[in-house]
Amino acid sequence: MPISFHGTKTETEALGTYVKLVRATETITAVTHRHLARVKLTVSQFGVLETLYHLGPMCQAEVARKNLKSTANITTVVDNLEKRGLVERIRSFEDRRYITLHLTDAGLSLIEAIFPAHVERMVKGFSVLTAEEQRQLGDLCKKLGMSQQA
Amino acid sequence: MPISFHGTKTETEALGTYVKLVRATETITAVTHRHLARVKLTVSQFGVLETLYHLGPMCQAEVARKNLKSTANITTVVDNLEKRGLVERIRSFEDRRYITLHLTDAGLSLIEAIFPAHVERMVKGFSVLTAEEQRQLGDLCKKLGMSQQA
DNA sequence: TAGTAATAATTTGATATCTAATGATTCGAC
DNA sequence: GTCGAATCATTAGATATCAAATTATTACTA
Numbered sequence: 001m002p003i004s005f006h007g008t009k010t011e012t013e014a015l016g017t018y019v020k021l022v023r024a025t026e027t028i029t030a031v032t033h034r035h036l037a038r039v040k041l042t043v044s045q046f047g048v049l050e051t052l053y054h055l056g057p058m059c060q061a062e063v064a065r066k067n068l069k070s071t072a073n074i075t076t077v078v079d080n081l082e083k084r085g086l087v088e089r090i091r092s093f094e095d096r097r098y099i100t101l102h103l104t105d106a107g108l109s110l111i112e113a114i115f116p117a118h119v120e121r122m123v124k125g126f127s128v129l130t131a132e133e134q135r136q137l138g139d140l141c142k143k144l145g146m147s148q149q150a
Numbered sequence: 151m152p153i154s155f156h157g158t159k160t161e162t163e164a165l166g167t168y169v170k171l172v173r174a175t176e177t178i179t180a181v182t183h184r185h186l187a188r189v190k191l192t193v194s195q196f197g198v199l200e201t202l203y204h205l206g207p208m209c210q211a212e213v214a215r216k217n218l219k220s221t222a223n224i225t226t227v228v229d230n231l232e233k234r235g236l237v238e239r240i241r242s243f244e245d246r247r248y249i250t251l252h253l254t255d256a257g258l259s260l261i262e263a264i265f266p267a268h269v270e271r272m273v274k275g276f277s278v279l280t281a282e283e284q285r286q287l288g289d290l291c292k293k294l295g296m297s298q299q300a
Numbered sequence: 301t302a303g304t305a306a307t308a309a310t311t312t313g314a315t316a317t318c319t320a321a322t323g324a325t326t327c328g329a330c
Numbered sequence: 331g332t333c334g335a336a337t338c339a340t341t342a343g344a345t346a347t348c349a350a351a352t353t354a355t356t357a358c359t360a
Contacts, residue, residue, distance in 0.1 A: 005204050011269050014276040017288040018178065024291035025175040026218055028168065031298045037349095044316065054155050061338055068176055073317050075340060080315070097325045097338040119161050126164040128297035129290065137290040138167040140283055141174035147278035148181045192318095194346065211308060223347050225310060230345070247308040247355045 032121045039114060044069070044077045046118075049086065052103050053111045057090075059098045086110060182271045189264060194219070194227045196268075199236065202253050203261045207240075209248045236260060 005012065033043050041049070047067050052058070055066070064074040078101060081087045086107035092098035103111065126134055155165065183193050191199070197217050202208070205216070214224045228251065231237045236257035242248035253261065276284055 007269060010281070011273055013281060013284055013288075014272045015269065017276060017284045017291075018182070018272055020288045020291040020295065021171075021175055022179070023218065024295035025171055027295045027298045029172070032168070042315065042348095059338075068173065069316090070318060071339065072319080072341080076316065095326065095338090099339070119157060119165065122164045122168055123161055125298060126167060126294070128293060131160070131163060133290060133293075134163055134167045136286065137294070138163075138170045140279065140287040140290070141167075141170040143278060143283075144276070144287070145170065145174035145177045148177045148275060187319095192345065209308075219346090220348060221309065222311080222349080226346065245308085245356070249309070 028125050032118070032125050035114065035117055035121065039110065041110075041114075042077075044073075045081055045086075046114075048074070048077055048081060048101075049103065049107060049111045050115070052087065052101055053108070053115070057100050057102045059092070059100055061098075063101060081107070178275050182268070182275050185264065185267055185271060189260065191260075191264075192227075194223075195231055195236075196264075198224070198227055198231060198251075199253065199257060199261045200265070202237065202251055203258070203265070207250050207252045209242070209250055213251060231257070 005015065007015075029043065033046065036043065036046050044067070048063055051063055051066050060074045060078060061071050063078075064071045067074070069077075078087060078089070082089060084106075085104055088102045088104050090100045090102060092100055129137065155162065157165075179193065183196065186193065186196055194217070198213055201213055201216050210224045210228060211221050213228075214221045217224070219227075228237060228239070232239060234256075235254055238252045238254050240250045240252060242250055279287065
């Protein structure tokens with residue numbers, strides 16, 4: 001059994017880059033979302049609230065697409081948000097297959113209360129990179145992400 | 151309720167970079183790990199097998215650290231790998247708190263069989279970026295990841 | 301030596317997440 | 331107009347994931 005991987009330069013580069021990408025993502029996600037524990041929100045729940053906050057009411061399938069999750073998953077996350085009275089499900093009249101999600105007053109208050117701190121943490125998290133480096137990183141990520149055929 | 155976020159340039163840059171980072175990571179992870187479904191392995195299970203394959207037998211806490219997961223989580227993942235006879239738990243003699251994880255013959259055969267295809271997919275996934283761009287991306291991610299104080 | 305602190309693994313209870321199957325509804329083609 | 335394809339949401343069953351509590355063991359300390 002090999003003690004470590006020895007491939008071509010191309011192979012070790014790709015694997016190494018992937019590891020760095022994943023670690024950076026997980027680390028910054030952990031740091032920037034840690035404050036959510038105080039208000040008992042998970043990252044996914046925050047994602048749903050944020051989507052509704054910034055883009056307005058929409059159906060669950062669209063929330064799923066915007067968050068890169070399955071509709072089954074969104075059903076569960078919305079269940080938990082609904083239990084806490086943070087979102088409301090409203091069956092659409094025009095097309096009864098759709099359920100439109102709305103923030104309740106409590107949900108709006110909550111996201112409004114925590115979003116500024118969230119932005120601040122994000123800015124601080126990325127502050128190690130210059131504006132130019134952030135742009136570079138974003139461009140490389142966009143290029144990488146876009147190129148993967150689903 | 152605002153329709154979309156309007157912050158300072160610094161704020162929108164940080165938020166935008168974060169979204170691109172997360173999307174790139176999730177997309178390339180999905181594409182490069184899709185082949186695991188054929189051998190009924192999850193990404194986490196593959197991660198544990200790969201760690202043991204490349205670094206040799208080690209205790210669960212160390213596997214947890216290397217995979218950025220909790221020890222509780224590794225317990226579950228190892229339970230499922232053990233059920234399939236892919237890894238073996240061996241209680242340490244010197245310090246009975248430790249359990250050393252070993253790949254079984256079946257586990258070794260499996261990881262040896264799929265790892266080349268995994269590397270190939272990783273190379274292909276990153277092939278949209280030049281070697282220089284991959285190095286750049288890796289450096290930026292490393293800088294970003296390292297700077298976050300736990 | 302007794303007692304306390306630290307570490308490894310597990311358990312518990314909760315949420316997340318997927319695929320696949322299902323039910324409800326709408327739409328399109330014929 | 332009716333039937334079949336497509337879409338939305340949910341359910342079922344499985345694995346993942348965490349924090350917190352627990353157990354077992356070791357190490358340190360007075």
